[in-house]
Amino acid sequence: MTKYLSLLLLFLFAVAPGQSAPEKRPNIVWIFSDDHAPNAIGAYGGRLKPYNITPNIDSLAKDGMIFDRAYVGNSICAPSRATLLTGKHSHKNGKFHNGDAFDHDQQQFQKILQKNGYQTAMIGKIHLNGAMQGFDYWEVLPGQGRYTNPQFITEEGKTEYEGHSTDIVTDRALNWLETGVDEEKPFMMMVHYKAPHRNWLPAERIMEEYRKKTFPEPETLFDTYEGRATASHVQDMSIDITMRMQGDLKVIPGSEREKYLQKYKPEGKDLVRWKYQAYMQDYLGCIAGVDENIGRLLTYLKDNNLEENTVVMYSSDQGFYLGEHGWFDKRFMYEESFRTPLIARWPGVIEPGQRNADLVQNIDFAETFLDIAGAPIPDDMQGKSLVPLLKGNTPDDWRKSLYYHYYEYPGVHSVLRHEGVFDGRHKLIRFYGTDVPDGEEWEMFDLKADPQEMNSIYSDPNQSEKVAEMKTELSRLKEYYEVPDDMGGLPKIIRRKKRAPANAKTLKFEFKKGQAVAGKDAPFIDGRGIELTVPFEYAGKDGVLFAQGGASTGYSLWIKDGQIQWSVSRHDGAKTLSSAEKLAPGSVTVTVRQEKSGNVSLTIGDKTEALGNSGGAFPNQPNESISIGDDSGSKITSYPGETKFPEEMGPVSVKLLK
Ligand code: CA
Numbered sequence: 001m002t003k004y005l006s007l008l009l010l011f012l013f014a015v016a017p018g019q020s021a022p023e024k025r026p027n028i029v030w031i032f033s034d035d036h037a038p039n040a041i042g043a044y045g046g047r048l049k050p051y052n053i054t055p056n057i058d059s060l061a062k063d064g065m066i067f068d069r070a071y072v073g074n075s076i077c078a079p080s081r082a083t084l085l086t087g088k089h090s091h092k093n094g095k096f097h098n099g100d101a102f103d104h105d106q107q108q109f110q111k112i113l114q115k116n117g118y119q120t121a122m123i124g125k126i127h128l129n130g131a132m133q134g135f136d137y138w139e140v141l142p143g144q145g146r147y148t149n150p151q152f153i154t155e156e157g158k159t160e161y162e163g164h165s166t167d168i169v170t171d172r173a174l175n176w177l178e179t180g181v182d183e184e185k186p187f188m189m190m191v192h193y194k195a196p197h198r199n200w201l202p203a204e205r206i207m208e209e210y211r212k213k214t215f216p217e218p219e220t221l222f223d224t225y226e227g228r229a230t231a232s233h234v235q236d237m238s239i240d241i242t243m244r245m246q247g248d249l250k251v252i253p254g255s256e257r258e259k260y261l262q263k264y265k266p267e268g269k270d271l272v273r274w275k276y277q278a279y280m281q282d283y284l285g286c287i288a289g290v291d292e293n294i295g296r297l298l299t300y301l302k303d304n305n306l307e308e309n310t311v312v313m314y315s316s317d318q319g320f321y322l323g324e325h326g327w328f329d330k331r332f333m334y335e336e337s338f339r340t341p342l343i344a345r346w347p348g349v350i351e352p353g354q355r356n357a358d359l360v361q362n363i364d365f366a367e368t369f370l371d372i373a374g375a376p377i378p379d380d381m382q383g384k385s386l387v388p389l390l391k392g393n394t395p396d397d398w399r400k401s402l403y404y405h406y407y408e409y410p411g412v413h414s415v416l417r418h419e420g421v422f423d424g425r426h427k428l429i430r431f432y433g434t435d436v437p438d439g440e441e442w443e444m445f446d447l448k449a450d451p452q453e454m455n456s457i458y459s460d461p462n463q464s465e466k467v468a469e470m471k472t473e474l475s476r477l478k479e480y481y482e483v484p485d486d487m488g489g490l491p492k493i494i495r496r497k498k499r500a501p502a503n504a505k506t507l508k509f510e511f512k513k514g515q516a517v518a519g520k521d522a523p524f525i526d527g528r529g530i531e532l533t534v535p536f537e538y539a540g541k542d543g544v545l546f547a548q549g550g551a552s553t554g555y556s557l558w559i560k561d562g563q564i565q566w567s568v569s570r571h572d573g574a575k576t577l578s579s580a581e582k583l584a585p586g587s588v589t590v591t592v593r594q595e596k597s598g599n600v601s602l603t604i605g606d607k608t609e610a611l612g613n614s615g616g617a618f619p620n621q622p623n624e625s626i627s628i629g630d631d632s633g634s635k636i637t638s639y640p641g642e643t644k645f646p647e648e649m650g651p652v653s654v655k656l657l658k
Contacts, residue, residue: 036316064345087366087381109366110134124192202285210285529657543645549622550634
């Protein structure tokens with residue numbers, strides 16, 4: 001207090017009547033990364049803290065304030081960035097999905113800062129196509145940008161720089177500070193790293209070091225999603241199934257990783273553990289690069305006498321799963337991706353070493369920048385300035401709950417659409433849409449009792465009052481933020497992904513003989529194991545019971561001379577496994593189970609036999625659909641006789657295995 005009082009007195013005495021105050025408004029350096037989980041920042045604690053990966057980010061927390069409850073409104077890259085610039089939720093700024101166009105003409109905080117005498121710059125990844133507005137200088141990565149030798153777009157055109165994206169974003173930022181800034185005016189500079197976004201490629205100098213490390217696993221690495229609604233069961237973002245050996249984990253011919261896999265051939269959980277380690281080595285290596293570069297920025301500010309009058313803030317467009325629930329990626333309203341890091345250093349204003357536990361959200365960032373600059377905050381921005389919180393004075397009427405809404409479905413990673421409310425302890429989530437059973441499913445978690453969100457208590461009769469209370473709060477928030485009633489429609493902005501069908505991860509199917517099934521409704525077998533159960537009448541005639549795909553990928557279950565045959569086609573031909581026993585005439589039920597490893601077992605009645613290995617999981621999704629009681633179109637294998645199965649058969653059930 002004394003310090004501020006003396007500063008104030010100094011100020012009063014220094015300014016003579018009629019003389020204008022010298023320009024003292026603070027500069028703002030906003031540092032933003034992509035997909036940085038709070039769990040991967042030392043200052044947040046957690047299992048990775050002992051590895052000291054983020055000394056420079058940690059120093060910002062030590063000298064300033066760290067927010068333990070900072071969240072996003074829609075956990076995905078480009079929509080989060082649209083919120084950052086507009087101070088509005090997706091339904092107000094129009095950016096629901098990564099693929100939507102962004103309306104640059106709309107109100108954005110930097111336009112207001114500019115009008116109020118700030119110099120504004122945006123350098124790095126913004127992921128909003130089109131020319132930026134409101135920035136005196138902008139130099140951005142096209143789309144996602146590249147890790148190696150990235151290109152940048154400016155108003156003048158495209159330039160390519162040699163080196164690693166994280167280093168170059170910093171170089172370009174320092175270049176602007178050196179050459180672009182008028183020292184008479186305050187500035188707002190946004191430095192946006194692409195790292196640690198998928199496919200997690202660190203600079204080589206760091207990669208070598210990180211590939212020698214081993215990191216602790218999360219407790220929920222082998223989550224089975226029991227006690228939760230459909231969404232977590234059908235997502236496509238698991239380390240086990242979704243994460244690619246070559247594209248994500250850089251298992252390329254001749255690499256150390258490839259040699260290891262060839263030598264030890266880990267399978268099942270061991271393989272997931274190995275993939276998790278490889279993922280962490282590269283992801284955390286990317287973070288180490290970001291941190292190193294933040295160190296360069298902080299050193300520059302210090303060496304150029306900018307440290308005292310510059311607010312430095314660090315955040316990310318959302319959190320990320322580091323193996324929790326068996327996942328990578330984001331999107332869900334669960335803590336790991338809903339939460340985002342937020343740290344601010346403001347010498348003389350923020351008391352060093354503060355931790356804040358108020359509920360803040362990325363709708364607050366734009367207002368905060370404006371407030372720091374003393375610029376007006378438009379009424380239609382939906383968040384609140386964090387400046388009072390930074391000063392240690394949280395207003396009594398500060399928000400008590402947060403609204404969340406994720407829209408990008410159908411889409412990559414198959415996370416069902418959902419919205420929800422979080423009050424700091426209870427979280428209520430509503431999944432909705434055509435692929436949700438009955439069109440709507442709910443979950444509620446008590447994070448105090450269940451911080452990992454493993455057991456939904458939505459249906460617990462003891463919680464019915466709390467559920468009702470949270471539903472009321474959700475309605476209140478939707479009214480407050482003016483969320484349109486029916487967000488289920490949105491026909492304009494929903495784009496179906498070309499390849500992955502809407503039911504990409506539906507786990508159970510049933511098909512009847514003679515039924516026509518469109519390709520998009522066929523089981524999505526890419527990378528999966530499969531279990532097929534077929535009841536039928538056997539009267540001594542051969543034929544195909546069930547087939548999916550064709551000569552290049554797929555499988556068929558058929559009968560030859562009374563013996564069950566399981567054929568799997570791959571690009572290099574088909575392999576057929578046969579049962580030893582002959583079928584006896586009458587009603588039969590056959591179950592074939594092919595694990596992801598390719599191991600096949602056959603159950604006829606109550607007898608199970610191992611058929612051998614068909615060569616592993618399916619390498620891709622077949623273009624051809626399924627045929628029931630036949631193999632029409634392109635055939636899985638060359639059948640010796642008639643393919644049509646002449647007898648009665650019951651519905652075929654198909655289960656996809658993890
Ligand atoms: Ca992101």
